[in-house]
Amino acid sequence: MHGRRNPFIAREGIPFLLFTLVLCWFSWQYLGLPWLAGAVLLLLVLFLIFRDPRRLVPAVPLGVVSPVDGRVIAIDAAANGLFEGKGQRITIRINSFGTYTARSPVEGKVMDLNSLSAEAITIYRTNALWLQTDEGDDVVLQFSGYRFGLAPRSLMRYGERLGPGTRCAYLRLTRRAELHLPPDCKIQAEVGQRVTAGQDVLARLRSP
Incomplete structure (x- = not known):
């Protein structure tokens, strides 16, 4: 696709x-x-x-694709305000000479982060995109480390539906991307792995 x-x-x-x-x-x-x-x-x-070339998105059911070009630098558990306890987190150092746009990691609907609890809003005080899949899984893509104070700019609006690998934001020389995933998803990425936006599968969400 x-x-x-x-x-x-x-x-x-x-x-x-x-x-x-x-x-x-x-x-x-x-x-x-x-x-x-x-x-x-x-x-x-x-x-x-x-540059912003087209990418061939793999047809992997419930797959979570990389949102950016870069290298996985951490995989750990972290509180995210969406789940009880801690969810899973994948941190990617963005390649400065990778493509300029970020891509949606999953298929889902863009949700309003301001509707979450005060705890979650505090966690996502920097730029973040919350997607909810048709199966009810929540995935948050968060950015940090802005060069020259240029934060990423979203290309989407609340309520809009995205397919996996869809362009969703201009990165503007951002340094890091974090994927917050459900605690029961299966991580397939490894620390040190180089990943390509919209092509490499980082995880699989649970079956409904």
């Missing part, structure tokens, strides 16, 4: 790339080769940052 059709470059990056193209032309016409080389290098870096 493929994600939604989308330009190869994230829309948020198009103005930066157009400006840099103009800078390349101006450098070529008026500033000389050193400036042109710098402008071309900047263009290549921006292309790497803002």
Whole structure:
């Protein structure tokens, strides 16, 4: 199953790339080769940052796919305000030169985190996306570690339904992503594993 059709470059990056193209032309016409080389290098870096290729999402029933490109740095139990006791948590260090958009880890409906308990709101005080599957499982994707103070920007609204691997947020150079999962899900990822957004299966939710 493929994600939604989308330009190869994230829309948020198009103005930066157009400006840099103009800078390349101006450098070529008026500033000389050193400036042109710098402008071309900047263009290549921006292309790497803002690229947003299509991904082939695996057809795995109740699968939880990686929301970002990166490396798994921790798998542990953590309180999340959605379950009694502790749920399972997978922490991923985001690849700075991975794709620019985050993808939905599961199929489900976008829920309003503000409707949760005060404890849960405190836990998710930073940017987070709460998804509830048709089977009633709750999955939360949370981001932290913002470069230059740029927090991720959601592409979705409350009540909207997402398929697994659907583009759901612009990452904006965010450093880490955390997946909060039910305590009874089966973790398939391993610490140190490199993962690709929308393609690698990190866990399986319980059967209804």
